[in-house]
Amino acid sequence: MxxxxxxxxxxxxxxxxxxxxxxxxxxxxxxxxxxxRLLETRETSMRVSPLLMIVSLGKNIPGADPAHLAQxxxxxxxxxxxxxxxxxxxxxxxKTVCHYGAGQMxxxxxxKVVDMCIPAAQSSHLFGKEVALSYTLLRLxxxxxxxxxxx
Numbered sequence: 001m002x003x004x005x006x007x008x009x010x011x012x013x014x015x016x017x018x019x020x021x022x023x024x025x026x027x028x029x030x031x032x033x034x035x036x037r038l039l040e041t042r043e044t045s046m047r048v049s050p051l052l053m054i055v056s057l058g059k060n061i062p063g064a065d066p067a068h069l070a071q072x073x074x075x076x077x078x079x080x081x082x083x084x085x086x087x088x089x090x091x092x093x094x095k096t097v098c099h100y101g102a103g104q105m106x107x108x109x110x111x112k113v114v115d116m117c118i119p120a121a122q123s124s125h126l127f128g129k130e131v132a133l134s135y136t137l138l139r140l141x142x143x144x145x146x147x148x149x150x151x
Contacts (some may be wrong), residue, residue, distance in 0.1 A: 003050040006072030049089045055101035070109035077113045087117035118136040
C-alpha cells in the first residue's frame, strides 16, 4: 500500500534493507530472498505486484493532491524497476503494467510508468538484481517537476 500512497521514503528504506539482507550467502550475486519477496508480493484478489498496484490502483486515491501523488508514484516505480521489479509481471487475468497503464483509464502518471516498463521489460532477465537505469529514467522525477535534463 505504501507504493500507491506515494510513500517514497518508506519504500526506499524497505528496498535498501531487503536488498542488503541475505547478501553474502552462498551466492552474493543473487538477490536476497527478502528483496524478491518485497518486489513480488501479490496483493488483493487480483494478485497484483507493487508495480502493477501503482498503475492499477494508484490513480484512485481519495484526498491526495493528484499531481504530487503522481510524481511520487513515478519515483517509486523507478525505484522498484531499479531494484529489479518485473515490468512484465501479470495479475490473475494476465494483465500487465501496459494493460493497466495504457488502457481506457490511463493517466499521465500511468503512461510514464508504462514508458519506463517497456525498455525495462527488454532486460527482465536481470530480475532481482540492482541495475542502473538510463540517465533519462533517473532524471524522470526532475523532468516531471519541470526541471531540465541538461547533461
